[in-house]
Amino acid sequence: MRNLIISHVNFEYSKLLDEINNEISELTRSVLKIEQIDKNFDEFFNSERGQYDASKIIKSLQKKDDSKTIIFTSVDIYIPIFTYVFGLAKLNGCTGVISSQRLSNNYYGIPENPDILKRRLVVETVHEFGHLMGLRHCENVSCVMASSTAVDELDVKNTDYCKKCSSIFINY
Amino acid sequence: MDPANVKILVVDDDEIVRESLSDWFEEDGYSVGTACDSKEALAKLNEARWDIYFLDIKMPGMDGLELHKRIKDFDKDAIVIIITAFASVDTAVNALKDGAFDYVTKPFDPDSLTHIIRNAIKQRNLTKENLELKESLESLTLPPEIIGQSKHIREIQESIKTVAATNTTVMIRGESGTGKELVAQSIHFKSNRKFAPMVSVNCGALSETLLESELFGHERGSFTGAHSRRKGKLEIADGGTLFLDEIGSIQTKTQIDLLRAIDAKEFTRLGGNEIIKSDFRIVCATNTNLEEAVKKGEFREDLYYRLQVYTIYLKPLRERSDDIPELVNHFIRVYNAKMNKKITGIETSALNRMINFSWQGNIRELENTIERAMVSAKGIMLSNHDFAFINCDDKLTLSQNLSLAEVEKRHIIKVLDQTDWNISQTAKILEIDRATIYTKLQKYGISRPD
Numbered sequence: 001m002r003n004l005i006i007s008h009v010n011f012e013y014s015k016l017l018d019e020i021n022n023e024i025s026e027l028t029r030s031v032l033k034i035e036q037i038d039k040n041f042d043e044f045f046n047s048e049r050g051q052y053d054a055s056k057i058i059k060s061l062q063k064k065d066d067s068k069t070i071i072f073t074s075v076d077i078y079i080p081i082f083t084y085v086f087g088l089a090k091l092n093g094c095t096g097v098i099s100s101q102r103l104s105n106n107y108y109g110i111p112e113n114p115d116i117l118k119r120r121l122v123v124e125t126v127h128e129f130g131h132l133m134g135l136r137h138c139e140n141v142s143c144v145m146a147s148s149t150a151v152d153e154l155d156v157k158n159t160d161y162c163k164k165c166s167s168i169f170i171n172y
Numbered sequence: 173m174d175p176a177n178v179k180i181l182v183v184d185d186d187e188i189v190r191e192s193l194s195d196w197f198e199e200d201g202y203s204v205g206t207a208c209d210s211k212e213a214l215a216k217l218n219e220a221r222w223d224i225y226f227l228d229i230k231m232p233g234m235d236g237l238e239l240h241k242r243i244k245d246f247d248k249d250a251i252v253i254i255i256t257a258f259a260s261v262d263t264a265v266n267a268l269k270d271g272a273f274d275y276v277t278k279p280f281d282p283d284s285l286t287h288i289i290r291n292a293i294k295q296r297n298l299t300k301e302n303l304e305l306k307e308s309l310e311s312l313t314l315p316p317e318i319i320g321q322s323k324h325i326r327e328i329q330e331s332i333k334t335v336a337a338t339n340t341t342v343m344i345r346g347e348s349g350t351g352k353e354l355v356a357q358s359i360h361f362k363s364n365r366k367f368a369p370m371v372s373v374n375c376g377a378l379s380e381t382l383l384e385s386e387l388f389g390h391e392r393g394s395f396t397g398a399h400s401r402r403k404g405k406l407e408i409a410d411g412g413t414l415f416l417d418e419i420g421s422i423q424t425k426t427q428i429d430l431l432r433a434i435d436a437k438e439f440t441r442l443g444g445n446e447i448i449k450s451d452f453r454i455v456c457a458t459n460t461n462l463e464e465a466v467k468k469g470e471f472r473e474d475l476y477y478r479l480q481v482y483t484i485y486l487k488p489l490r491e492r493s494d495d496i497p498e499l500v501n502h503f504i505r506v507y508n509a510k511m512n513k514k515i516t517g518i519e520t521s522a523l524n525r526m527i528n529f530s531w532q533g534n535i536r537e538l539e540n541t542i543e544r545a546m547v548s549a550k551g552i553m554l555s556n557h558d559f560a561f562i563n564c565d566d567k568l569t570l571s572q573n574l575s576l577a578e579v580e581k582r583h584i585i586k587v588l589d590q591t592d593w594n595i596s597q598t599a600k601i602l603e604i605d606r607a608t609i610y611t612k613l614q615k616y617g618i619s620r621p622d
Binding site for chain 1: 186188189191192193195198199200201255278279280281282283285286
């Protein structure tokens with residue numbers, strides 16, 4: 001039985017969590033838990049970049065059980081070589097992090113649309129859970145595991161795994 | 173293509189950079205390796221083939237630029253992407269001038285890395301495809317095989333090798349069927365002109381007007397029937413080789429025009445004024461006595477000397493019978509493939525007939541003979557029965573100054589072969605008794621072949 005958890009730190013959209021949780025449960029065919037964690041990301045803040053180091057965040061949240069956790073946050077996250085990341089999760093890792101900062105229309109000067117934001121968060125979460133379950137990027141552009149580095153790429157792909165990725169995910 | 177087949181080596185002294193890039197590429201499905209400095213990178217270079225290298229410029233010890241040069245020395249097609257801090261962009265630009273594929277300035281957008289890596293893979297695939305196409309093209313432009321191991325053939329091959337490397341005009345002389353065009357092809361395909369066309373013109377097969385039009389081309393309306401502009405062979409052979417067979421048969425007017433075109437490497441089409449430039453190399457062939465034609469004034473002396481710069485003489489096949497067994501086996505292989513047959517070779521007695529035959533038509537006649545024999549051959553080896561249509565010794569006696577005893581010996585062998593060494597039948601055909609046959613066999617040292 002897969003033990004999937006979602007959690008949040010400095011997340012502005014906690015009211016969307018229940019809806020997101022339901023959708024992801026359906027898409028991952030799993031029962032997801034929402035867990036509260038007592039964590040502060042201040043130590044991962046880089047004042048020069050005005051961003052939070054995602055690789056340090058996930059390293060600080062290593063777990064010893066077999067659960068897979070995705071943490072939502074609204075702070076802007078990065079890894080040292082990149083200017084930003086939407087989310088980060090290591091292949092077969094136990095923790096991933098997703099930022100709503102660049103998934104929100106507000107960031108691009110467009111009026112906020114909760115439905116679009118929710119869908120992007122769902123797509124990104126299913127994608128990062130896929131990495132935690134050992135899935136690599138998929139060449140099928142409509143699969144949720146297709147690589148996407150811009151929000152329009154997130155919007156065009158499905159929220160679900162393709163047949164091939166789904167079978168790897170289910171058999172993990 | 174499967175990303176797992178693309179191998180990427182990340183070389184950076186910063187562990188976070190190595191780890192981040194490695195994780196990123198692994199998520200994309202690539203095979204990734206990392207090295208913390210140039211020394212480790214060079215060691216990994218010797219262990220495996222890498223397609224794409226990401227090199228940090230600033231590293232302790234050997235820097236990224238020097239490592240880039242070392243990698244290029246090792247594999248000139250390697251794709252190297254330089255990782256640089258904003259302050260060292262100028263250095264990265266210099267690396268581009270030295271052949272690096274691209275550079276990225278830290279930190280970079282994830283989508284710019286995605287684009288760079290896609291372009292790098294495209295470049296790598298194009299380079300690989302180009303190499304494969306060149307190799308397949310090389311195989312298409314292999315010089316034709318000249319069969320034979322005799323001293324004469326070895327000398328011919330040496331001459332071809334020598335002259336192919338130059339642009340010298342070559343005259344190939346020899347009887348009909350000795351392989352003059354094959355030698356011309358060999359010269360072309362061993363020269364630097366091999367990727368350009370080799371154009372052949374049989375000068376003896378065309379009337380003077382047609383030959384002029386064939387060589388120089390014509391403009392529309394230049395003569396009755398010239399409905400459209402047509403390029404001449406001299407123009408088509410630009411960059412390549414023009415093979416003029418039976419050069420001795422061209423008429424005086426064409427000789428003058430040809431000499432001018434060879435000297436100036438330019439000419440006009442029939443009925444045209446436009447000067448056409450063409451870089452062609454002339455190889456010509458003849459089986460006639462050009463010197464005699466020059467004496468009689470039938471062939472221009474200046475053209476003769478222009479064409480006679482380097483001459484290759486091909487001996488008639490009867491003067492190099494050592495090559496016949498190899499030629500016979502070669503043609504058996506060729507016609508096995510063409511006729512879907514499985515003839516394994518030729519019986520000794522039949523081969524001896526081939527060796528003793530005079531071959532007035534030279535290799536062409538030998539080839540036709542083998543082809544004809546193979547059409548009707550029933551066994552797995554070609555035998556004398558399959559060559560019943562040729563009369564070797566008649567030709568031999570006519571063409572060679574043989575003694576009466578030699579003619580008698582050869583005739584006895586011929587009849588013995590025809591009767592499959594049935595002495596009674598042979599005696600009957602020769603109208604002598606069996607005892608005389610045995611006496612003759614002893615006298616001439618004739619014994620049945622194995």
